[in-house]
Structures are given as structure tokens and as C-alpha cells.
Amino acid sequence: MxxxxxxxxxxxxxxxxxxxxxxxxxEKEEVSSTKVDFSIDLNDVQYADLQQIGGFIIHQNVVIARLDASQYVAATVVCSHEGQKQIRWVGDQWVCLAHLAAFDIRGVGLNKHGAKGLTIYQTSLVGNLLRVYQSI
Ligand code: FES
Incomplete structure (x- = not known):
């Protein structure tokens, strides 16, 4: 051969x-049934990029972005187009850097590569603890 x-x-x-x-x-992601539910301490230096509005971090295959003084959004880092882990928060939407799939803040696809949508997670902030989780 x-x-x-x-x-x-x-x-x-x-x-x-x-x-x-x-x-x-x-960088394809195997389909996982692991439920997302974790909290991060926003005072932790490793999450410093969330100190500024528009900043984002990637933690446990989840992209977390800061919208404003107290609102955060979160989505899977795994793109629904070809499974690459290249979802990022760009401006006011989710974008995959691999082939530029674009999704709105709710995960609705905005172009051909984004047609399958994007998994979005819930966030809640209590003090400095930001919880990211899947709603049932
Ligand atoms: S894998 Fe994300 S746009 Fe193709």
C-alpha cells in the first residue's frame, strides 16, 4: 500500500x-454527552481577558465572552460545520476561524457554514463567580 x-x-x-x-x-471533537456545568472565579488571573467588555476565554471547551458590565455569554468551542475547535467571540457574534461560520448571540447560523447552529450555554453571575451551564 x-x-x-x-x-x-x-x-x-x-x-x-x-x-x-x-x-x-x-481538531474534531468527539460527540460527548458530558453536561456542561462549572463555575469560574472572575478574580482569577487566568480569566483576566474577561475583565474587559468584548473579551473572551476558552475553558473546558466552552468560549465565554463578556458583553457588558455584568452580562456574559457562552458557547461551545466546537463548530457545527466540521467540528473544529475554533469558535471565538468576535464583535457581537460567534465566528469559527476555520471557515468563517458565523452565528448570532443565540447560536443561530448567519451563513452557509453556520447553518447547523451553535450550542449555547446559560450563564449566571453571583458575586465574582460565573456559572456556565446547560439548560435542560
Ligand atoms: S469547521 Fe467551523 S466553519 Fe468550518
Whole structure:
């Protein structure tokens, strides 16, 4: 078996993808049934990017962004287009850096790559503790 065919077969079995002329490591996320429910302390220096409005962090495969003085939004980092972990908060929407899928604040797709929507999580702030969770 030729080397390229061998690699293609391995990638088909494991979920890798090919780019033009080369092999690219895939960041596909396996479908997980793990429920999102965690809290972060906004005073913790590792979340300093949330100190400014429009800032965001990624924690446990969730992107958390600050909307204003007291409102935060959260979404999965895994894009619904091809499963890459490249969702970011840009301006006032969720954008995947891989192929520029765009989603509104509620996770509704705004373009072709975003057609499947995006999983959005709930947030609640009590003191300096920000809880991120899935509503049932
Ligand atoms: S994987 Fe996100 S736009 Fe393609």
C-alpha cells in the first residue's frame, strides 16, 4: 500500500482531514454527552481577558465572552460545520476561524457554514463567580 493511501485510510478511520498538498491535524471533537456545568472565579488571573467588555476565554471547551458590565455569554468551542475547535467571540457574534461560520448571540447560523447552529450555554453571575451551564 502506498504511503499516501495508508495515511488516508488511517485518517478516514480516525477523523483526520487533508488540506491541499498536505496532512493537517484535525481538531474534531468527539460527540460527548458530558453536561456542561462549572463555575469560574472572575478574580482569577487566568480569566483576566474577561475583565474587559468584548473579551473572551476558552475553558473546558466552552468560549465565554463578556458583553457588558455584568452580562456574559457562552458557547461551545466546537463548530457545527466540521467540528473544529475554533469558535471565538468576535464583535457581537460567534465566528469559527476555520471557515468563517458565523452565528448570532443565540447560536443561530448567519451563513452557509453556520447553518447547523451553535450550542449555547446559560450563564449566571453571583458575586465574582460565573456559572456556565446547560439548560435542560
Ligand atoms: S469547521 Fe467551523 S466553519 Fe468550518
Amino acid at each position: 502506498k504511503r499516501r493511501k495508508f495515511i488516508e485510510n488511517i485518517c478516514l478511520a480516525t477523523g483526520c482531514v487533508f488540506a491541499v498538498g498536505g496532512l493537517v491535524a484535525c
